[in-house]
Amino acid sequence: MPEELNPFKIMQQQLEETADMMHLDSEAIAILKEPMQSVTVNIPVKMRDGKTKTFTGFRVLYNNARGPGKGGIRFHPEESIDTVKALAAWMTWKCSLANIPYGGAKGGVICDTKAMNEEELENLSRGYIRAVGKFIGPDIDVPAPDVYTTPQIMAWMMDEYSKMAGKNCFGVITGKPVEMWGSEGRGDATAMGGMYVLREAAKAQGLNLKNATVAIQGFGNAGNFAFQLSKKLFGCNVVAVSDSAGGVYNKQGLDYDKCIEAKQKTGSVQGYAKADKITNEELLELGVDVLIPAAIENQVTGSNADRINTKILLELANGPVTPQADKILAEKKILDLPDFLVNSGGVIVSYFEWVQNIGGYYWTADDVYKRLDTIMTRSFKDVVETQKAYAKKGAMNARTAAYVIAVDRVMKAMKYRGWY
Secondary structure, eight states: OOOOOOHHHHHHHHHHHHHHHHTOOHHHHHHHTSOSEEEEEEEEEEOTTSOEEEEEEEEEEEEOTTSSEEEEEEEETTOOHHHHHHHHHHHHHHHHHHTOSOOEEEEEEEOOGGGOOHHHHHHHHHHHHHHHGGGOBTTTEEEEEOTTOOHHHHHHHHHHHHHHHTSOOGGGOOSOOGGGTOOTTOTTHHHHHHHHHHHHHHHHHTOOOTTOEEEEEOOSHHHHHHHHHHHHHHOOEEEEEEETTEEEEOTTOOOHHHHHHHHHHHSSGGGOSSSEEEOHHHHHTSEEEEEEEOSOSSOBOTTTGGGOEEEEEEOOSSSOBOHHHHHHHHHTTOEEEOHHHHTTHHHHHHHHHHHHHHHTOOOOHHHHHHHHHHHHHHHHHHHHHHHHHTGGGOOOOHHHHHHHHHHHHHHHHHHHHTOO
16 A cells, blocks of 8 residues: 555645544543634736736634744645645644643745745735735734745735734744744754754763764755755764755765755755765665655655665654655664654744734844753653653553643643543
8 A cells, every 4th residue: 555645635644643642532632633713815916927827825724722833934846735734734743842831823825936926926925915914913813934934924914914003013023034033043943952952862862962974955044044054053063964855965964054055056055066976865774873854745754765875864854754764764773853843843833923013012032042941851751751651551652652642732722622
């Protein structure tokens, strides 16, 4: 039977396996298996040629038992409702695991930002907010940037919502420029949170991170900062990195500034001169101490998991490892740290931004990083303690332990609210 790669069905499978292990109430699971609200909108946009093009957008509120929805907006040519539903569900578990007062949500628009100019992007961004405006709000559902969306796009969206509301609503959206009351420390928050988890995992594994070899799939925001921070904080040796066109590998290590220069000059890190060109698939199979998938979903699957050769797999991307791969990695004794633990730094600092917007009192970057470190470290330790608690029933991987914590908190909130 071919492996299931639909992200929403993968999430449902993970949830069902967790529910079976926890012996959860079937009524609660029926609620948690589907989003509470899914909205599809059509967005007419005047293009540079004078013609109007209609774009399809989505906003999914998965569960709000623990607080307002929270989740990014993706602009991607292959966006789909199932991907958005899966990401909204994972946001639910992510916020719950971090124990911040949010539920999960996600949004997206099917578009190719690389083929659009700034005016078209602004018109699309404002049109999206007009279309979904009645479904979002500081106390309802708080969007943020995601794939191919930026702080500038968040600023346009905040401005459009404020016009609709007739007042400034800075707290309606996070990931804004600092000059528009975004938070210090938001830009590298996803990678920084992942580094705190890596630090704790390395301690638990007895791995010295100084000169530890690292391969990073993806050179977007998360992968870019992971490259910088792993070297700056721990002295790691990044030996491979890739983008959508492919990757480069040098066992002696790569220079970050030269990777940036190659990307700017040639459009890809493959323009890096003193390194071997490799594919994204080959990067995943390198023998390294730490492997960081920081690109897209379904990268480590049942077909290649047996060739993964790392001590720690740090999931900075959303959904990079499939359920079949999970089982193989566990058999290989690879510590696979799940996405909704590792990459939760972004939503945690978004939460900080929302709190600052509501209170009108703003923190320094050091304040943000200290608070982020506290939450990420606590979440990692919660996962380890849950694994220990279930040890008598058999080995439990980190993803299942994270699910147990997150689902239990959401389920209890629904129970107290009388939803089942």
